[in-house]
Amino acid sequence: QSVLTQPPSVSAAPGQKVTISCSGSSSNIGNNYVSWYQQLPGTAPKLLIYDNNKRPSGIPDRFSGSKSGTSATLGITGLQTGDEADYYCGTWDNSLSAYVFGTGTKVTVL
Amino acid sequence: HVQLQQSGPGLVKPSQTLSLTCAISGDSVSSNSVAWNWIRQSPSRGLEWLGRTYYRSKWYNDYAVSVKSRITINSDTSKNQFSLQVNSVTSEDTAVYYCARATPVAGYYFDYWGQGTLVTVSS
Numbered sequence: 001q002s003v004l005t006q007p008p009s010v011s012a013a014p015g016q017k018v019t020i021s022c023s024g025s026s027s028n029i030g031n032n033y034v035s036w037y038q039q040l041p042g043t044a045p046k047l048l049i050y051d052n053n054k055r056p057s058g059i060p061d062r063f064s065g066s067k068s069g070t071s072a073t074l075g076i077t078g079l080q081t082g083d084e085a086d087y088y089c090g091t092w093d094n095s096l097s098a099y100v101f102g103t104g105t106k107v108t109v110l
Numbered sequence: 111h112v113q114l115q116q117s118g119p120g121l122v123k124p125s126q127t128l129s130l131t132c133a134i135s136g137d138s139v140s141s142n143s144v145a146w147n148w149i150r151q152s153p154s155r156g157l158e159w160l161g162r163t164y165y166r167s168k169w170y171n172d173y174a175v176s177v178k179s180r181i182t183i184n185s186d187t188s189k190n191q192f193s194l195q196v197n198s199v200t201s202e203d204t205a206v207y208y209c210a211r212a213t214p215v216a217g218y219y220f221d222y223w224g225q226g227t228l229v230t231v232s233s
Contacts, residue, residue: 002156019194035217035218035219044208044225046223047221050221052217091217097172098159098175099212
């Protein structure tokens, strides 16, 4: 039921880079800021990126965010085993008058 | 440092009311620069925003259309907490429920989360 579409999974070797896409529409990503969350197994989601490309205090610069049109991208460089988690994008949807999350992407470190 | 501590039953019978509370420390439920949200997560529905309450000279509430007819979010300033009630629950309401703070300066995002409560709807 998510209105934001993400790839189900991505993987790469330690030290490599992965990117995760988040596709939406003009009612959500196209006209609002995007945030990204990391969810480790059995824990609550954690804010990674807000306002498209800003990192909260304590989040390493290996994590980056960008937005273009109705899509957003999360990048993770220098991949570590501790980065294995589910990642979600999110933004406000003006048509639904609700916050919407992406379908989620599982990152696997090979 | 903001902390959100959730409490409430983990098992609710069908057709009854689900009730959860989120106690806030390090911030105020009546702060006029944040919003207090409830979010749930299930394998079938993923992460789903349920609604929010916030204070801007008076109290406001917004609810997701999917649950609007069955949901109430309240605040309790004396205990610095907010709560969620979902009426007439079914198995579709089985999920992990989270409370979260949003700081809508430019974008809307959740910077602090509760620990999560697994609520199972079953007789």
